[in-house]
Amino acid sequence: MTAVLSSTDHKRIGLITTVTAFCFFLIGGALALTMRAELQKPGMQFLTEHTYNELFTMHGSTMFYLFAAPVVLGVGLYFVPLQIGAARLLWPRTALLGYWLFAAGGVLMYSGFLTQQGAASFGWTAYFPLSDANATPGVGVDFWVLAVIMATTGGLLQAVSLLGTIVRLRAPGMTMLRMPLFTWSQLVTVFMVITGFPVLIVTMALLQMDREGVGIFSASPEGSVTYQHLFWFYGHPVVYVVFFPLVGAVGEIIATFSRRRFFGFRVTILSLLLFSAISMAVWGHHMFATNQVSNRYFSLTSTILLVPAGIEYFGFLATMAGGRIRFASPMLFAIGFVLLFLIGGLTGIMVASPPLDYHVHDTYFVVAHFHYTLFGGTVFGLFAAIHYWFPKVTGRLLDERLAKATFGLLFAGALATFIPMFILGSEGMTRRVADYLPVHHWTTLNTISTLGAFTIALGVLVFLVNLMRSLRLGERVGPDPWEGQTLEWATTSPPPRHNFAALPPVRSHTPLFDLREKGRDPLREVGLRRFHPSPSSSEEKGGNAAMEAAR
Amino acid sequence: MSEKRKPAYPPLALWGVFLSVLTGVGVIFFGTSVSTPALLGGAAAFALLLALALAVTRRSVQVEGGGTDPEGSPATVWLALSLALTMAGVALGPWLVFIGGGMTLIGVGGVVRELRAQRAAGRGEFAAQGLAKAPGLTGPHPPPLRQVEVDAAPHAGGEKR
Numbered sequence: 225m226t227a228v229l230s231s232t233d234h235k236r237i238g239l240i241t242t243v244t245a246f247c248f249f250l251i252g253g254a255l256a257l258t259m260r261a262e263l264q265k266p267g268m269q270f271l272t273e274h275t276y277n278e279l280f281t282m283h284g285s286t287m288f289y290l291f292a293a294p295v296v297l298g299v300g301l302y303f304v305p306l307q308i309g310a311a312r313l314l315w316p317r318t319a320l321l322g323y324w325l326f327a328a329g330g331v332l333m334y335s336g337f338l339t340q341q342g343a344a345s346f347g348w349t350a351y352f353p354l355s356d357a358n359a360t361p362g363v364g365v366d367f368w369v370l371a372v373i374m375a376t377t378g379g380l381l382q383a384v385s386l387l388g389t390i391v392r393l394r395a396p397g398m399t400m401l402r403m404p405l406f407t408w409s410q411l412v413t414v415f416m417v418i419t420g421f422p423v424l425i426v427t428m429a430l431l432q433m434d435r436e437g438v439g440i441f442s443a444s445p446e447g448s449v450t451y452q453h454l455f456w457f458y459g460h461p462v463v464y465v466v467f468f469p470l471v472g473a474v475g476e477i478i479a480t481f482s483r484r485r486f487f488g489f490r491v492t493i494l495s496l497l498l499f500s501a502i503s504m505a506v507w508g509h510h511m512f513a514t515n516q517v518s519n520r521y522f523s524l525t526s527t528i529l530l531v532p533a534g535i536e537y538f539g540f541l542a543t544m545a546g547g548r549i550r551f552a553s554p555m556l557f558a559i560g561f562v563l564l565f566l567i568g569g570l571t572g573i574m575v576a577s578p579p580l581d582y583h584v585h586d587t588y589f590v591v592a593h594f595h596y597t598l599f600g601g602t603v604f605g606l607f608a609a610i611h612y613w614f615p616k617v618t619g620r621l622l623d624e625r626l627a628k629a630t631f632g633l634l635f636a637g638a639l640a641t642f643i644p645m646f647i648l649g650s651e652g653m654t655r656r657v658a659d660y661l662p663v664h665h666w667t668t669l670n671t672i673s674t675l676g677a678f679t680i681a682l683g684v685l686v687f688l689v690n691l692m693r694s695l696r697l698g699e700r701v702g703p704d705p706w707e708g709q710t711l712e713w714a715t716t717s718p719p720p721r722h723n724f725a726a727l728p729p730v731r732s733h734t735p736l737f738d739l740r741e742k743g744r745d746p747l748r749e750v751g752l753r754r755f756h757p758s759p760s761s762s763e764e765k766g767g768n769a770a771m772e773a774a775r
Numbered sequence: 776m777s778e779k780r781k782p783a784y785p786p787l788a789l790w791g792v793f794l795s796v797l798t799g800v801g802v803i804f805f806g807t808s809v810s811t812p813a814l815l816g817g818a819a820a821f822a823l824l825l826a827l828a829l830a831v832t833r834r835s836v837q838v839e840g841g842g843t844d845p846e847g848s849p850a851t852v853w854l855a856l857s858l859a860l861t862m863a864g865v866a867l868g869p870w871l872v873f874i875g876g877g878m879t880l881i882g883v884g885g886v887v888r889e890l891r892a893q894r895a896a897g898r899g900e901f902a903a904q905g906l907a908k909a910p911g912l913t914g915p916h917p918p919p920l921r922q923v924e925v926d927a928a929p930h931a932g933g934e935k936r
Contacts, residue, residue, distance in 0.1 A: 230847040317851045317886065324855030332863055366866035374862055391783040391829060399781040415790050418825075419818040432865065453810040497786060501793030505801070505815055521805035525797065 232320060233721060234313035234389075238302025239617065241323050241382070245295035248330055249603075252286035253681065255279045260641075260677040263670050266662045276658035277345035282333070284348030285368065289375045290330045292466035292602050297322075297382045297417075299609055300410040300469055302617070304386055306712035307407045309395025309730065311722040314388035322381030329374030336364030344368035347656060349459065350431065352451040356442060357435040369432045376421050376428070376458075383417035386410060395711070397730035401493070404710040404733050405479075405486055408493050409472025412500040416461045416468075419504065424458035427451065449516045456507035463597060464503040467565070468496070470605025471536060474558040477612050478540055480706050481555035482547025485734050492539045499532035512581045519578045526576035533569055537562070553627035554706075557608035560635050564600025568593055571646070586656075589649025592642045599638055599680075607634065607687070615705045619717040620698030626690035633683030640676025644669035703752050709734035714750050726750040784829035791822030845893060850885025857882045 228236055259279050262271045271279070305313055313319055336343030341362030346354045350369070353359055390411055394403070403411070431451070434440040441447030479486040486492065506529065508522030540562055549555065571593040575581045584590060607630070614622050648669050653660060660666050704713040713736055715724050728735050728749050736746040798816040801807040861875030 226849075227847055230849045230852045232845060232848050232851075317848050317889075320848055320851045321855050324852055325858065328856060328859035332859065363866050367863070370862045370865055374859060394783075400783060400786060411786065412790070415787060415822065419821055423814070450810070453814065457814045497790050498793060501790050501797065504794060504818055505797040507814075508811065516808070518801065518805045518807045518811070521801050521807050521811070524805075 230320070232313075232316035234301050234305050234316060234319070235617075235719065237313070237316065237319045237323055237382075238298050238300070241298030241301060241326070242295055243298075244323075244327050244330070245291045245298055248286050248290035249295070250684070251334075252283050252291055253684065255283040255286065257677055257681055259283065260674040262658060263660075264674040265667050265671070266660055268659055271658060273658045274342065274345060277656070278337070278343045280656055281344045281347055281368075282336075285333060285344070285372070286330075287598065288348055288462060288466070289372055290326070290333065292598065293379050293462060294326050294375070294382075295606060296410075296413065296466055296469040296602070297379055297386070299473070299606070299613075300386055300413070301382060303613065303712055304407050304410050305389055305393065306616075306715070306719060306723055307404045307710050308390060308393065308398050309711050309724065309727050310389055310393035311724065312393070313385055314392050315385045319382045319385040322378040322385070324378070325381070326375045326378030329371040329376075329378060332367050332374065333371035336362075336367045339364035339367070341365075349455055350428075351455075352431065352434070352441045352448045355431060355435075357437070366432065366435065369428050369435070373425055373428045373432075376424050380417060380421040380425070383414045383421070387414045387418065390414075395727055395730060401490065402730055402733050402735075404472075405475040405489065405492065406469065406472035406710075409469045409475075409496055412496045413465050413468045416465050416500050416504065420458045420461040420465070423454055427454040427458070430454075446516075449511070449514055452511050452514065453507070453517075456510045457504075460507040460510065461500075461503050463594070464500060467597065467601035467605060468500065470561065470602060470609060471496070473609040473612070474561050474605050475536075475539065475543075476710065477554045477558040477608050478543050479547075479734075480612075480708055481550045481552060481558070482544050483550070483707070484543060484547045485709070485732075485737060486539060487542035487546070488535070488539045489733055492536055495532035495535035499529065499536070502529050502532070506576075509576055509581070512578045513585045523576055523578055527573060529576075530569075530573060537566070552611075552706075553622065553624055553631060554608050554612035556628065556631045557604055557611055560631060560638075561601060561604040561608055564596055564604055564635075564638055568596030568598075568600050571596065584649050586654055587649035588645040588653045588655055591655050592645035592649060595642045595645070596638075599642070604634070604638075607631075612706070613712075614694070615701045616712055616717050616719070618695060618698070619700060620694055621701050621705065622694045622698060623690050626686055626693070630683050630687040630690065633679055633686060637676045637679030637681075637683055640679060641673050642676070644673045644676075648673075703747055704736070707736075707740070709737040711735060714746055714752070716752065724750075782830065784826040787822055787829065788826035791819050791826055794819035794822060845889065848886070848889055850882055850889050854879060854882030854886055 229240060231237065258271070259276065262269050262276060301313065301319055305311070334343070339362060341364055343364045344350070344355075344360070344367075346360050346365075350372075355365070355369075390403070390407065430440045434442055441451045444450070475486050475492070502525055506522060506526045508517035508519075509526045511517045512519050512522070571589075575584060575590060575593060611622055611627055614620070648666055649655075651664070651666070653664070653666055660670075701717065703715060703717050705717075706713070710733070711724075711727065711730070712719070714728055726749075728739055728746055732738055739746040739749060794815060798812050798819055801815065802812050857875050857878035859875075861872055861879055864871030864873075864875050
C-alpha cells in the first residue's frame with residue numbers, strides 16, 4: 225500500500241486520485257441525501273438550520289473541490305500518457321505532490337465538523353462578507369478556506385504535469401492534430417486550470433488574511449463585488465474543467481461504439497479551444513443581479529457558448545448517424561451524457577438572459593440547471609469513462625447487466641430529482657433554505673425530487689456492487705475488448721510500468737482504426753494477443769464471451 | 776531514434792488570441808469595468824507568454840521516454856503532508872506552523888536527495904557514487920520503445936471515415 229501511495233507511476237497517481245475523488249463523491253452524495261430527506265416535506269424534520277447550512281456548503285465544496293475537478297485530472301493522469309504513447313509522466317513528483325495536497329485538503333475540510341463551531345456554512349462560494357470572521361467565526365471555517373487552497377493547488381500541480389507531458393513526451397508521429405479527442409479535451413482543460421486556479425488560490429489566501437484581521441475585502445465597500453469577480457473568474461471555468469475531459473471521453477466512446485472515426489475531428493478541436501476560451505469570459509453572468517458588471521457583454525458571451533457546444537453535439541450525432549452502433553454500457557452512459565447535458569445547456573441559455581436570470585436567480589431553477597451540467601455532464605461522463613476504461617485498468621469487464629441497471633437507475637433518478645426543481649425554482653422556491661411553508665404546495669414536487677435522489681443512490685450502490693464483484697470475478701479480457709481506436713488499447717490490460725513494448729505507427733488520431741482499415745490486426749502488429757484466456761476458460765471461450773458482452 | 780518534435784505552442788497561442796479578442800470586444804464595444812479586462816486580459820497575456828516560452832524551448836522527441844523515474848517518492852509524500860500541517864497551523868497556531876515548516880525543510884531535502892540520486896542514475900554513476908541504496912531508486916529503466924513499420928504511406932489525416 226505504501227508503494228502505491230508514493231508511486232511515481234502515472235497510472236497509480238491517476239488511479240489513487242480518481243479513487244479518492246470518488247470516495248469524496250460518495251460522502252458528498254450522502255450529504256445530498258440527508259438534505260433531500262429533510263426537504264421532503266415542510267417543517268424541520270431532523271436537522272437544524274445551521275446543520276443544513278453546513279451540509280449544503282460541504283456538499284457543494286466536496287463535489288467541486290474534492291470530487292469533480294480532481295477526478296477528471298485523475299482520469300487524465302492515467303490515460304493521457306497512454307494515449308500519446310508516452311512511457312511516463314513528466315514531473316511525476318509534481319503530480320504526486322498534487323495528489324497528497326488534494327487528499328490532505330479533503331481531510332482538513334471535513335475536520336471542520338470536529339470543531340466547536342462546526343464546519344463552514346456559507347455555501348461553496350464563500351461570498352464575502354458572509355465568510356468574514358464576524359459573520360462566520362470559527363476554526364472550522366478557517367479549515368475550509370485553507371483546504372480549498374490545498375486542494376486547488378493540488379489540482380494545479382497535476383495540471384502542470386499533464387501539460388508538460390503533452391508538450392514534451394508525445395510519441396514519434398504524434399503531432400498535436402493526431403492526439404485523440406480525450407487528450408485534446410484534457411489539454412484545453414489544463415489551459416483553464418493554469419489560468420483560473422491560481423486566481424482562486426490567491427483569493428482564498430486574501431480571504432484568510434481578511435479573516436485574520438488584515439483589511440483586504442473589508443477595506444472597501446466594493447470588496448464584496450471584487451471578491452465575487454475573483455471567485456467567479458475561477459468558479460465558472462471550473463464548471464467546464466469538470467466536464468470538458470468527459471466530452472472528449474464521450475466523443476471517443478461514441479466513435480468506438482459506432483465503429484467509425486469521430487465526425488469532424490478537427491472542427492471539434494477548434495470548437496473545444498473556442499469553447500474553453502469563451503468559458504473564461506462568462507463569469508459575470510453569476511453577478512447579473514449585482515448590477516456591477518456589464519450584463520450585455522456577459523449575456524452575449526454566455527449565449528455564444530451555444531456555437532461551439534452545438535458543433536460538439538453535431539459531431540456526436542453525426543458520428544452516431546453513420547455508424548453501426550453497439551449499445552454496450554459505456555455507450556449508454558455516453559448517450560445519457562448527451563441527453564442530460566443538453567437539458568443543462570439549454571437552460572443555461574435561459575439564465576444567460578438577464579431578465580430571466582433576475583426571475584430565477586438564487587432559486588431551485590439554477591440548482592436544477594447546474595445539476596444537469598454537473599450530474600448529467602460530469603457524473604454520466606465519468607461513468608461512461610469508467611465503464612469504457614475499466615477493462616484497460618483491471619483486465620476485467622464490468623458485469624453488463626449490472627452496468628445497464630446502474631444506467632437505468634441513474635438516468636431515471638436524474639430526471640426525477642432535478643426536473644421538479646425547475647418547476648420549484650420558477651415558482652419561487654429559493655435555494656439554500658432548510659424549510660418551506662405548506663401553503664406553497666411544493667410538497668409533491670419535493671417528494672418526487674427526494675425519491676429521485678434515493679434512486680440515484682440506489683444506482684450508485686448497484687455500481688459499487690458491480691465494481692467489487694467485477695474486480696474479483698469479472699470476465700478477463702485482453703488488451704482491446706472494444707476494438708478501440710487510440711494507443712491505450714495497443715498495450716496489455718493493465719498496462720506495464722512503462723506502458724508500451726511497441727507502438728503502431730501514428731498517422732492520425734485513430735492509429736488502431738487505421739490499421740484495421742488496412743486489414744491488419746493492431747495488436748498482432750505490436751506483438752500482443754487479442755485475448756488473454758481466464759484461468760478457468762479457454763482462449764476461445766474467454767474471447768467470445770468478452771466480445772459478446774461488448775456487443 | 777529521435778526526431779524533431781512538432782510544435783506544441785500553437786493551440787495555447789490560439790487560445791491566448793481568443794482570450795485577447797474577447798477582452799478587446801468587452802473593452803471596446805461594451806465598456807466593461809476594470810475587473811473584466813484585468814482578469815481576462817491577464818489570462819490572455821499569461822497564455823501568450825507561456826506559448827512563447829514553449830515556442831523557444833522546443834526539444835527533440837525522446838523515443839525511449841522513460842527516463843530514470845524511481846518507483847516511488849516517499850520524500851514527496853512527506854513534503855506534501857508537511858505542507859498540509861503548515862497550512863493547518865495557520866488556523867491552529869504558530870506552534871504547528873513551526874513544526875510543519877521544519878518538516879517541510881526535511882521533505883525538500885529528501886526530494887533534492889532523490890533528484891540528485893536520480894540524475895546520478897541517469898548518468899550511470901550508481902556504483903561510482905555509492906548511491907545504489909538511496910531511497911526510491913529501485914525503478915527499472917524502461918525498455919527501448921519499438922515503433923512497428925506497417926505501411927510507409929502517410930495517412931491523409933483524421934477526417935476519413
